[in-house]
Amino acid sequence: MKKLVLLIMTLLSLVAFGKSDKLYVGTNAEFEPFEYLENGKIVGFDVELMEAIGKKIDKEIIWKNIAFDGLLPALQSKKIDVIIAGMTATEERKKFVNFSDPYFVSSQMIMVNTEDSKSKIIKSYDDLPGNVVGVVLGYTGDIAVSKVEGVEVQRFNGTSEAIMALNAKKVQAVVLDSEPAKNYVKTNKNLKLINTDIAKEEYSIAVGKDNKELANEINEAYQSLVKDGTFDELMKKYFAQE
Ligand code: ARG
Numbered sequence: 001m002k003k004l005v006l007l008i009m010t011l012l013s014l015v016a017f018g019k020s021d022k023l024y025v026g027t028n029a030e031f032e033p034f035e036y037l038e039n040g041k042i043v044g045f046d047v048e049l050m051e052a053i054g055k056k057i058d059k060e061i062i063w064k065n066i067a068f069d070g071l072l073p074a075l076q077s078k079k080i081d082v083i084i085a086g087m088t089a090t091e092e093r094k095k096f097v098n099f100s101d102p103y104f105v106s107s108q109m110i111m112v113n114t115e116d117s118k119s120k121i122i123k124s125y126d127d128l129p130g131n132v133v134g135v136v137l138g139y140t141g142d143i144a145v146s147k148v149e150g151v152e153v154q155r156f157n158g159t160s161e162a163i164m165a166l167n168a169k170k171v172q173a174v175v176l177d178s179e180p181a182k183n184y185v186k187t188n189k190n191l192k193l194i195n196t197d198i199a200k201e202e203y204s205i206a207v208g209k210d211n212k213e214l215a216n217e218i219n220e221a222y223q224s225l226v227k228d229g230t231f232d233e234l235m236k237k238y239f240a241q242e
Pocket of ligand 1: 088139
């Protein structure tokens, strides 16, 4: 009995000492309003959500701004503990990470340039074949458009490059997540949004496959933020006028 108690105490202290009070969180700050740079600082909906979760679970958040297609490798090699990046919880990604409960529902939208006569014929997803369509490397938009036969897909490293190409009529459309797309259309008057009926997507927070404990902690914290109204406040702050 004594031995057992000793063993349990040793194990408990190991767990306690092994636990860090810091959480390294990776994002890709080119996805307004979820994460973007303001005066060199990463801000946005995801940032506030993760900071609130950090407070609940008593962890200091250390932000890492990484290319989107570098996020999953960084998590797998344990350079970061968490990803929050408007990341869609796809079946494929579920093979490599643990996703939290979904916190946002999104969809893919088509953006066209009204000043480009070739763009005028694009009214739905079915009109994409025969056109050059811009996507961002590794985004779910890339995965979706790549499946459409007859489309010439141009992959860009970031959304702003894709938008530049659309403005320069180098691509006839850009397919992007709904909220960032709405933002670009607000600031580029020549761009127009086309709603697609492509399946809804859900954004989730990702942690390592072997880190079920952290996934549970994050879920519990998230649920309590939903209950105490903090999450609702955030939704209102970022998505009120829609
Ligand atoms: N929802 C899309 C995906 O999961 C795009 C996410 C892009 N996020 C970002 N922070 N750049 O592929």
